[in-house]
Amino acid sequence: MPVVKYPRVVDPLWHEWDEKAQKCGLRHTIYAVNGDQYTGEWLDNLKHGKGTQIWKRTGAIYSGDWKFGKRDGYGSYSIPDPVTKEYKKVYTGWWKNDKKCGYGTLFYPSGECYEGEWSSGLRSGWGRMCYRDGSVYEGQWLAGQPGGQGMLCLSNDNRYEGGWKDGKKHGPGRFFYLDKGQLLEGIWVADIPKCGIMIDFGRDEAPAPTQYPIPKIELADPDAVLAEAQAMFDDSQN
Structure with a gap:
């Protein structure tokens, strides 16, 4: 019985580029299963550097600094107005370990x-x-x-x-x-x-x-x- 040789499956180039983007600090957009979206820099598959997170359920947006997957540094957090849908700033200032820390303004x-x-x-x-x-x-x-x-x-x-x-x-x-x-x-x-x-x-x-x-x-x-x-x-x- 002749042996059938299947061609070796090679990962597409985009997959290799995606891994490099997440690990090497390149800006990249990732969509979570629940619809949340992040566009920004990465390090070892964690949000790290400058980036913007959008939460689908609430529509809230955080734009600023990240460190190993958490808000850390300077950034602003905004939510959409339930009537006008325009974004209203909630907090602008410093963060540490995903919590407000340092000097900031809360509305x-x-x-x-x-x-x-x-x-x-x-x-x-x-x-x-x-x-x-x-x-x-x-x-x-x-x-x-x-x-x-x-x-x-x-x-x-x-x-x-x-x-x-x-x-x-x-x-x-x-x-x-x-x-x-x-x-x-x-x-x-x-x-x-x-x-x-x-x-x-x-x-x-x-x-x-x-x-x-x-x-x-x-x-x-x-x-x-x-x-x-x-x-x-x-x-x-x-």
Whole structure:
């Protein structure tokens, strides 16, 4: 029976080029089984260098730096508007190990905005948050919430300066009631002032000052009080 010799199957040239493109840093487009698309540089079959990823399910786009398959370096993340379909920027800044890390700006769907430092995807370090109601917090952050020293300016220009913990006023601080022309200086615990002093502050320029000014506390006869204290001290020495 004659032996049938089949021709040796040779991989097409495109297959060899595809492997080189993924391993040697050349720009190449790859489509995942779920429809996701990546166009950019590669290293050892991993996204590495400059590239753009498009997620089919959400339509989101990331364009920027990659390192061994993860977002790492500087890049921007955007999503399409559900109505207009136009892309809206969500985050622009630095990444590390696929999470926000370093300095960056995040735009929230509600219209709020945070600009500052990040760590492991959370607001950490120094940053500035603009809230929907018009208030602005600028200061230290820890694990995604105000923590440390910071200042909160309300939409009516009243402001708090002092300590924060877990997103609440905590520790020594000062609250300026500029609309009333008063200042509260004291100690806060979990957003509640526990003790302190209230004084008039800019009362003459305040738009809605309190009806009665806070009276000054003065000694009726300071010389007599001093003399009495001196006498008590002298007695204690005898």
